[in-house]
Amino acid sequence: MVFFLNFENFLKVTKKMTSTSVATSSSRICFNSVCNDLKSERPRKGWQLRTGELAELCDRCASIYDEGRFCDAFHLNASGWRTCESCGKRVHCGCIVSAYAFALLDAGGILCIACSRKNAVLGPNSSWPPSLLFNSSLPERFKDCSAKGWSQLTGSGPAPWRQAPGLFNSSTSQPELHSRVPYEVDLSTGIDRLNVSERLSIPSLEKKKNEDFPERLMNGPLKPSAHDIHENGNTGINCEEQHTSCLTKPQLPSLKEDSSNPPFGLAVPYTSIDEANGQMGVSGTHLLPNPQPSLAKQFHSNPHNGLDSSGETQMRNGRPRPDGRGRNQLFPRYWPRFTDQDLQQISADSNSIITPLFEKMLSASDAGRIGRLVLPKKCAEAYFPPISQPEGLPLKVQDSKGKEWIFQFRFWPNNNSRMYVLEGVTPCIQNMQLQAGDVVTFSRLEPGGKLVMGFRKASAASASEQENEAKNSNGVSTHGDAELADPSSWSKVDKSGYIAKEALGTKVAVPRKRKNSVLGSKSKRLRIDNEDMIELKLTWEEAQGLLRPPPNHVANVVSIEGFEFEEYEDAPVLGKPTIFATDKSGEKIQWAQCEDCFKWRRLPSDVLLPSKWTCSSNSWDPERSSCSATQELTAEELENLLPHCNLAASKKMKAAKQESENVDALEGLDTLANLAILGEGGVLPASQATTKHPRHRPGCSCIVCIQPPSGKGPKHKQTCACNVCQTVKRRFRTLMLRREKKQSQKEADATRKKQQPSLPDKVVDDEPLPCTTSAGNSSLNPEKVVSENLDDDTNRLKSSSSPFKGQIDLNIQPEREEELSPGSDSGGTMRLLQDATDKYHRQQSILSSSGNSNIEVTQTQPGSGTELGKINSSIDLRASHRDADMDHPAIFPIKTFAPTSATG
DNA sequence: AATCTGCATGGGA
DNA sequence: GTCCCATGCAGAT
CATH class of the missing domain: 3.30.40.100 (Herpes Virus-1)
Structure with a gap:
């Protein structure tokens, strides 16, 4: 069994080790446990020990080791020999020396390192119990795939299991972090490394640590390992991660499980945290995610290899995952969708192996100026070092260009849980020119375990998500919603760069997630729904109206989800x-x-x-x-x-x-974009909205701010004379009058309709019309809604001629837009009318009895001789559609407006 | 006043 | 009902 380190050998090794590093330096005996030769004056170096030192060998053993024949020479009779699945070569898989001589296959079996490299599917055997990965001084045949990355990348010297301050400590670039960070963390190990003294100086830490551990262990990143015992016994910091899914499950001993019960039969004694002395007496064998990148897909197909006890979960998942540790616990939307290009982007070094960990689409908050990137909890716990203190620890992350960033990885207590964030990401985000909707990817670079942060712009993300989806010949996704939602994803436009994202960003900066996208199902705030699509369509129609083909170019008309867009070979x-x-x-x-x-x-x-x-x-x-x-x-x-x-x-x-x-x-388009975010009264927000719901100032009387969240809290009084209440009351009156009028003068009304058949522009209320002539009334009159009197058609007509008032239509009930939209429910008009009547009576009752102005009004204007008149709108103040109201304040008028012809 | 910080809130899964 | 997490927001700086 490849993973079962020959216990006898292990004991020998550990015996040697526990006799310490001294053995390597002070002892004159060759470190080879089966060799008692004396070392020479200048002992030659062998494999790396847990201490970071190298085993010192006698000349003979060293030569054998260097030739890569160590196991052949000394472990021939030991257990653990296996055969390379590819070339058939026998490989010893049961000792430290051979730790990097082979790679475990998901499907079972092993590959010798040569075949592994040749196939470019697996790196050195990262599946080894990390505590056994002594890799700094491997025979030449292994070195390139093993140890060098550690020292190079971590700057922590040759010992991978040692602290890798270069990875996570605050370094000189952020000296201010030093004070905050009692940890030294090796990301590659995924464990925070408390300086011993500091660790000990925090009495409560261990308790918290214990709290941390079970979850952590369940997530697989941390497992007690042995080497601390054998080596340091005190720091126990030598946590290593388990680089494979193969060991995930079985190596997830609950802390309640005794260390004497090493799961998986691994001949590595486990201990848990030394609670007695409060020391991290045990280093966790950190379960690293399966390092196999997507290149190794073929090896994911069969999770059962006899070793992969995580295969259970994998099977349950029924899909491959690039990272065996955490992915099965992650929501699909966080599953990394790295393309080979992504991987290549991250790792210029072909010898490096990228382990996609997870990815996250940047929210508006993430991409905002606060500089906090909310991490998916499971991802954070699975792939980032465990943190027990809210302050967390600095995390050194390398971007795809090799530039290193240091973020503060921390958490906030939140509802008996945690909310993990990366702080200080703004420079990085800006450097990458990322914005909401773009995707940041986290991966691990092996060897070395360096955390690498990549990204995909929204366009790329869309493309990658929609790999299987048809693209038209122009490269424009047939999925118009998201493509349109994010100009950056509109390849032609984006490519040209003629339309600055800022121009539309106010409307589209927020991530617009595709329907049916695994990434898009999480938050309604980010989700584009039908109404948004309508808005976008209109908006883009308008945008198209502003786009002119470049000189001497003829626009191609591209149909996207039924809507035609002009596309230009050159920049529009x-x-x-x-x-x-x-x-x-x-x-x-x-x-x-x-x-x-x-x-x-x-x-x-x-x-x-x-x-x-x-x-x-x-x-x-x-x-x-x-x-x-x-x-x-x-x-x-x-x-x-x-x-x-x-x-x-x-x-x-x-x-x-x-x-x-x-x-x-x-x-x-700047104008359009800003119009789109005109708030109540047509006032342009002071700053470009980075969220769909811009922050309001105290005293703001908009429909959002005057309502407590979710309609809770104090309500408007009946005597309230605020704008909203006045509007609502006025609309009630209007509705009432209309209803009476219609009921009592139905025939007269019908007659009137007949008398005005040439007035298709007769519309309802103050709704501005999108397509009336712009000549004449076009003022942005914030008082329009209030001042209007809709009791008669003349006024309606008059007000309807206003093309745009830049005002939130308080009569909009977003969730009813769909059913109320013109043409979408022509048959339901009467029903809606009835609803309106019912609601009216209900609300009247409420108003008169309780003074509560949580009014829901449905105002209906039946067709006035034309279907264009079938415009219905409603307001539900009780529901207080915070987001909806503010998200599309200027769009509402568009959405519900019936097209009409010019009124002159 | 602007920004930072830590927590609270609430929608959605 | 629980949990996650996007984002609001109030107090601190």
Whole structure:
């Protein structure tokens, strides 16, 4: 059994070791347990001992060792010989000397190191009980795959099991961390290394440590091992990780299990923490994740190799995992999805082996300026050093470029649990130019166990997640939602870089997760739902309205989930939306609207206008190069001419202009993006939203802030005259009046509809319309909602002509958007009407009886002679849709607006 | 005032 | 109901 270190040999080794390193230096006897020759004056070095020193051998043994024949010579009769599954060569798998001479196969059996390397699937046998991995002074045949990485990467000297301060201590780059860090941690071992004195000086630590350990052990990262006993007996810091899934489960002794019951039959005595003396009397055999990178997929297929007791879990999972220790405990969304490129990116050294550990999509918080990256708990506990103190410890992480970062790995107590974070990630995040939605990956670089942090931009992440999904010929994912949600994932645009992410970032910076994505199911906050999709569609329609093909380029039209997007071979240009048409003579022309007077001017079809264009720039028609000149188009012609989407964009542009105080400096998509985050009253948030729900200031009276979370806490009083309550009450009145009107004058109403068949623009309430002409009313009037009186159609019509008011529509009930959206539920209008009536009566009762203004109003406007009138909206203040309200404040008006033609 | 820090909250699984 | 975790938020700096 490969893993069963021959106990006899083990004892010999450990005997030698316990006789200490002295044996290697002071003893004159060859360290080889079966050799009693005297060392020479200059003893030659053999394998590495736990102390970090090298076994000193006599010349003969050293020569044999160097030739890689040590086991052949001295362990021939020992147990543990196996045959390489590939070349058939016999390999001794049962002693320290041969620790790196072979690699364990998941499917069972071993490969000699040569075959292992040749196949590039397994590194040196990281599956060895780490306590036995003495690898600094291996025969030449092993060295490249074993020890050198340790010293090189950790800077901790040749002994891998020794402290690797270079990995985790605060180092000189962050001296301030020193004081905070009583630990020295070797990430490769995954265990924090308390300086002995400090460890001892923390009485409660061990207790906490014990608290830590069971969970840790269950996660597999830590297992008591023997070498402390044999070696130091005091520090016990020589924790090693178990580099394989093979040992995960069986080597997860509960601390309650006695060390005398070494699981898995490993002939390594276990001890648990020395509770008696409070010392870390035992070094954990740290269970490292299976080091096999994705390259070794074939070896994951059969988890049962007789050694892999974690195969149970693996089988349960039914899927391979790059890391056997933690992955089975991780949510799939954290499963690393490294591509070979990722791995290559991380490891330029072809000899290095990357063990994907986990990955995480950056949340807005993670990518924000706070610099705290929330770590998935299980991942943190599985792959990061155990920490018992909230302060945690510094963690040295190398990025894919080799640059080292030091983060503070810590946790916060949270609901009897912990919340693990990496602090101080901002520089790294910025360095990588990551933003919310991008994916950071954590992997382990072997040998050396160095923690490596990679990343995938959202586009890459999307691509990688959607590997199996069809891409159209232009490389644009057919999944329009996420692609559209994140411009960075829109390859063409992203590639061009013409559309700065910032331009759209306010709307899309948050991770938009794909439906059905394992990464996307976690948080509703991050999830894009149908409503968002509608919003995005519209938004991108608008965006498309602003995109002009680059000169001499013709846009390809790409259909993504039913929506057409223009795609340009070259970078698109942000231009003023215009309307292309053909005049009576058949000449292609375009109509552009002046930013100042809003009159439409005829222009040649091939001209490209800046996003802000005025009559004065109309060099093509000198007669109309002034705003005072009359418009060529009649209102009627314009009405027929204006496409909805262009108008929407146009109007937004105009709205933006009129809101020049806030958005003066913004152009093109910036304007759109900022419009999208206009808050109540059309006020642009002071800072770009990094979260979907921007932080509000005290005193903020927006619908979000005036409501306690989840509707708890004090409610509005009946006499409350706040904006919201007034609006709600007004809408009640409106609804009531309408209902009465409709019920009592049904026929009259029908007659009126017939009398106004040519007014398809008759719409409801104050909802701005996305596609009305932008001429005329376009002011962002924050008082619009309040001041409006919707009791009559005239007012409705009037108010409806406002294209955009930059105001949250308080009548929006996001979760009902779908069913209420025009066209989506034409048959349900009456039902909704009934609902509204019921709710109204209910709320009236509530209002009159309790003064509680937790009002849910459903306001319904049945079609007024046209289906476009079927716009329903509702408000549920009780529910206080914090996120929804603030997430898309400026979008709501778009979503529920029925398209309508110009009203002049 | 801005930023940092530690914890609380609440939606979602 | 529990747990996770994104993010809010209040106090500290």
